[in-house]
Amino acid sequence: MTGDGFAAQMMEERRGGVATRQIAARSPISPRNHLLAQNGLAAMKTKLLSRIVRFANPHPACWLMLAVIAVSMLMPLVIQAQPPRDQRRELVEGLLRTFLEARIEKSLRPDRPPPPQQAIPADLVKAREALSGFANEANRLYEVLQAESVRNATARQYLPEMMRVSAQAGVLAEKSSRIYDVQSLGREFRDVDRQWRLLSYRLDQADGLSRLSGPSVQRLDEFAAALGQLCGIQPQTDYRELLRRTDALNSDLHRLVDDIEIGLGRTRDAQVLQLQGRRLQQQVRLLANLIAQQTSHTAIVAEFQRYQQLWQPFAASLWPLEQRNLERTLRNLEETDRQIHELLWLPVPINRQHLQHLTEVLMNRVDELLDRVTLRVLMELRGATNVLNTAGAFHGVCEYFVAVVAQRGTPAELRQEYQFVVETWPAFSACFRTARAPEVLRLLKEIEQTFVALRDALRIAPEFDRRLAVQRAALLAYAAERLADEVRDGVGKDRRYPTPWRTGFVQASSAFRQETQAFNETLTQRRTVHESADMANQLARSWVRLQREYLPKIDAARQGNLAEIADEITPVLVELQAMF
Structure with missing residues (x-):
């Protein structure tokens, strides 16, 4: 992420219901962080003033600027939180339930009720009870995370997955009365089990969740284990992903x-480095072969750990080179590595040596930026009166973050301190956005890139994964294009349907295709998260209209291809909707 992207995203990602905060008084910052920020503020004001005076000339306007800045030392720094983001649970759940009900109905068609005199097996009764308990507890945990997400960004990032697990378990529990043996119920539960195991792992690894979520996660694990034992299914690895x-x-x-x-x-x-890289590629191909053959979880983990033994020293030798192309590709590799750790339910390690290097790079770039702020640069800035307060708070929090890394703080402490730094960044970077000096703008961009690298090094998943969103948007645009072509060349020319209805269907499917293309362009052009979220919301509403007004009215002879395309579109739309 470059340019204004990181700062804009940080502001967008904090649109949750976080109250207006003052850096000197906000509750998440402990007293020692507050003291550090204040000390940094005072030191930075003195430092900046000395630099400015060094470059000042005796023109009255310059001394007037200095006087204004001196007065601004007494002004507190206030960061306004973003307004709450829209809640989309009803729309997402509606889409998801329609899709899941149709899929489960297809799988249940061959089933027939048992003869009246035949009693329901005891293990099936227990399995249905466990499934009902799982569905109720999943809904309860979703509500806990939903309430907590108002003040906790960590909880917010797990809502999409929890929503899918809750909705799917609820639909399956409702339909379980038409399933008459535990093996069939187990086959239907496998997908829920696969999703829940990954989410359970992520919740267990998460920092800062309330104590209410822990017991709920444990109960869900117990229900899933009971269902697995009753239905004879093993823990489900997501081989496809x-x-x-x-x-x-x-x-x-x-x-x-x-x-x-x-x-x-x-x-x-x-x-030598290229040879090591090719050896790593061979190891990855061996790993991919095991996954393609759906080998045991234990064997896949062992092969992945062999890859890790080669990867860690290789990556450690590349980061200090500070080649921009290399850093970008290394970040992608680190993110994919983190995702594979999660899919295999493995603890995600932190590379302390790499993290120490990145914090040193961060402080060097921040100091260099401040060294470039002459009086001439300061006079170009729109918010010059806020520079000293903002820079002092930011520099103080950065210094403490560096100290915590050097003292080998726990992963939870490191992520918390990183979060404090990130929260002060938008205000700090906004002070210098209007600068004309190329070096100042270059350093802002490089600091943003360092933040992204630090986030990856700390194994923090982005609240909004733009790369994944772009991939899903491309799949959606392709499916929408096939849908529009199928409607135009098929139903649109079928005179058995009324002309106004056919015309409306063709126009609606064509408009949906255009919307998906525009949405894809919005993401690739790196527009704001808020803007992308609005377009995703409109896409979902357009698709609901197609599902309600047109698709159900197609006869069985023409439903084949359209139904297949619809089954591709709905899950992608749900995933995209839930990302925002």
Whole structure:
């Protein structure tokens, strides 16, 4: 993420119901952080004033500017929180339930009720009770996370997955009365079990969730284990998603090998690094083969750990080179590595050496930026009166973050301190956005890139995964194009349907295709998260209209291809809707 993107995203991602806060008084900052920020504020004001005076000339306007800045030292820094973001549970659940009910109905058609005299097996009764308990507890946990998300960004990022698990379990529990053996119920529960195990792992690893969520997660684990035992199913590994991630890993490794040659030339060191990179590619291909064959979870974990033994020292040798192309590809690889750890339910490690290097880079770039702020630069800024307060608070929090990393703080402490730094960044960067000096703008961009690298190093999943959103938007646009073509060339020319209805169907499907294309362009052009969310909301409403007014009225002879395309569109729309 470059340019204004990181600052804009940070402001957008904090649109949750976080109250207006003052840096000196907000509740998340402990007293020692507050003291540090105040100390940093005082020191930075003195430092900045000395730099400004050094470049000042005796013109009255310059001294007037200095006087204004001196008065501003007494002004507190206030960061206004973003307004609450729209709640979309009803729309998302409606889409998801329609899709799941149709899918489960298809799987239940061959089933027939047992003869009246036949009693329901005891294990099926227990399995239905466990499924009902799982569905109720999943809904309860969703409500806990929903309430907590108003003040806690950590809880907010798990809502989409929790919504899917809750809705799917609820639909299956409602339909379970028409399932007459535990094996069939187990087959239907596998998908829920796969999703829940991954989410359970993520919730267990999360920092800062309330104590209310812990017991609920434990009860859900117990219900899932009971269902697995009754239905004879093993813990479900998401082989499909694992295979996608290993493919991405292999592609990025290939790109990394090319970046090494471009960045380092045909030197001896470059050749050694390229050889190591190709060895890693071979290891990833072995891992992908095991996943494709759906080998046991234990075997896949063992192969992935062999890859880790090669990857960690290799990555550690590349980060200090500070090649921009290399850093971008390394960040992609680190993110994919984190995702594979999650899919395999493995603890995600933190590379302390790399983290120490990144914090040093951050402080060097911040100090260099402040060294570039001459009086001339300051006079160009729109919010010059806020610079000293804002820069002091930001610099103080950064210094403490560096100290916590150097003292090898716990992962929870490191992520918390990183969050404090990130929360002060939008106000700090906004002070210098109007500067004309190229070096100042370059350093702002580089600091933002360092934030992204730090987030990946701390294994923090982005609240909004733009790369994943772009991939899903491309799939959606392709499916919408096929739908529009199918409607135009099929139903649109079928005279058995009324002309006004046919025309409306063709126009609605064409408009939906255009909306998906515009949405895809919005994401690739890196517009704001809020703008993308509005378009995703409109897409969902357009699709609901197509589902209600047109698709159900197609006869069975023409439903084949349209039904297949609809089954592709709905899950992608649900996933996109839930991202915002």
